Amino acid sequence: MRSRFQQGLDELRQKLLRMGGLAEQAVDRACQAYLDRDLSRCQMVLEGETQINVSEREIDELAFDLLAMQQPMAVDLRFILAVTKINADLERVGDQAVNIAERVMDMVSLPAVDLPVDISRMAAAVSAMVRRALESFIEAKAELAQAVLEMDNVVDRMRDEAFIVLVKTMNEKPETTRQALDALLVARNLERVADHATNIAEDVIFWVRGADVRHNVPQEASGQEEPAQRAATETH
Amino acid sequence: MGVGIQVENLNAWYGKTQALHEINLNVQANHATALIGPSGCGKSTFIRCLNRMHETSPEARVEGKVRIGEYDAYEGTSATRLRRRIGMVFQKPNPFPTMSIYDNVAAGLKLNGYRDKKHLDEVVEKSLISSALWEEVKDSIHKKSGASLSGGQQQRLCIARALAVEPEVLLMDEPCSALDPISTGKIEELIFELKAQYTIVIVTHNMQQAARVAEFTGFFLLGRMIEFDKTEKIFTNPSDKRTEDYITGRFG
């Protein structure tokens, strides 16, 4: 096969995986910082943001080059398009991690308060979603991506519950309003991360099956099994 | 107006070698259909079976049914009569070098006995306009020979020549492979416009061209038709692995 093109595809894949790792790490760090009230971890998240932004630009540039110079078709074209979209989502995930870190920094400056909301459970779920979405990309397996889509509802419910609980808390104990608000915002940020993970999963399905499953409207899928699977194994 | 083409169980041989195996295909009227595939896959042989040019090769044999519109291409009509209803444009522009531009365009009519000068004048002008060549040559159609034009112009001249006999189908065998990008672009635009009046079948090595020009695409491999579908489907999400391997360049 056109070896320079194949090399370009491999490089794109590697870069995206690295960026995925960075984004996943940022979310995990931010959540851990919230749970441990750890300022140093917040600092690491903020500093890691630059790397993620640089990565986003590099990936877009490489994808653009490949599109312009190599006239990719079918599965290769879908792959590159999916990569550019996943790229954007990962950068957003990084942004959300920074938002969480900023909330944590505010929280730590205030006295600790016991809130009846289980952020750690939500954080675990969201983290799992991100990890699984990235796995589905590495393995080029649409079933893994499908599982991520299903988890989104769970996370949405968690956010809604947190909302109700925290509003009640703010009404009953107005002195904890600021901490509750911080927690609420963190919950919202986590839910946003889950949304981005869902997007990533949808993009993987698009790449692997040629089916556009966004907004819950499945279009014609390919008649054959997992063309991207073969492409992925070839890149190994 | 163009007509549809139905091909059933077409097999073709050059002597002992079988070049086409059980081809089944429906070409839609007034649409452009592209045939792609690697060298030697039989796509040129296929379109030459449509206008019975395959027969001009030594030891050529054909089995199967080809229907052009209402009538059968092989039974009940002579090859020459069939070819007057099907125009063909070849890979390398081949205007008749000893004839003027006018005579080239009129060749199909003149050589078949039409003599009415006024009618010929009209047809020549109309054909040259249809092939987007009229403006460039209208002052010298009697003076300049067909071979004195540039490559892109020559090919348009050949298209005009094919159109002059008012065919229903236009077959094009890699019409742009000998031309520069600008001429290629002009001819692709032309094909787009001609679709309204003719049924066009175009063989091309250039997949991007097939994607730009044709509504339907067929992928040939080793004398068989592997896949035939709407062009967008073939190029964004083909059903057959071999098709995908070919269009993504993983082939060979």
Add this chain to the structure above:
Amino acid sequence: MPDSTQPVTPKREIGLWRRITDQLATTFAVSTVIIVLTPLVAIFTYLVIKGIGSVNWAFLTQTPKPPGEIGGGMANAIAGSVLILGIGSLLGVPLGIGAGIYLAEFGRNRFGDLVRFVSDVLNGVPSIVIGIVAYALVVLRQRHFSALAGGVALAIMMIPTITRTTEEMLLLVPNVLREAAYGLGVPRWRTTMSITLRTATSGIITGVMLAFARVAGETAPLLFTAFGNQYWNWHLDQPTAALPLQIFTYAISPYDDWHRQAWAGALVLIILIVSAVAAVRFVVRRGTLGGVA
């Protein structure tokens, strides 16, 4: 500093050797050309020197005087040559071109190979033998010498050259042109006549001219066919004078005046042949359209 954009020059010893070889080769090529051209130039010069004095109006318009008398000309021989060549061309050119068309378009088989073989053999037959054949075929039948017999002999000699050249020129016509015509629904015979033949015209005419130039100066075949004539003759079935014959007769005669006239005749013959070929070339070139080779 060595300039990376300039080609690297070889070391001096190799350079010298190569230059010497180059010079030798060029000199060899040029000298062979000179050697080849010398006889041609010599012939022409000699002819001009010996003959130009005798080419005058009388020579070109009068018939020969009886042997021994001074004066007279070869007018009848010139006219006779034209007549005999005319007959020969009329017979030989259509047959030759027809055979060439057959071989090119339909002759890719055993029979075609046979025809080609026969044509090549015929090409090699000595002209005197052809004269004898024509004698047997025509003169004996008619019981007299004739311009027709001379024409037949010359035609037989022209045919192989014309056939081969026509075939080659037709084969040179790219097949895509034939295909273009077939694609337009033009039947095969029409394609051959109107497209293939027309494209090859210039080359075929060259072949015809080659054949013509060759037979125009032939003497042997005319010896027992046209036979020669002291007087004017326009009848096809009577012995006719011809330039080469006349030159031959005069040259072997004991008369000086006839020797003089023989030189003049030879010069006139050469000039006529060259003019005919040049004229046809000119007409063909004028007739073709702008931009056509």
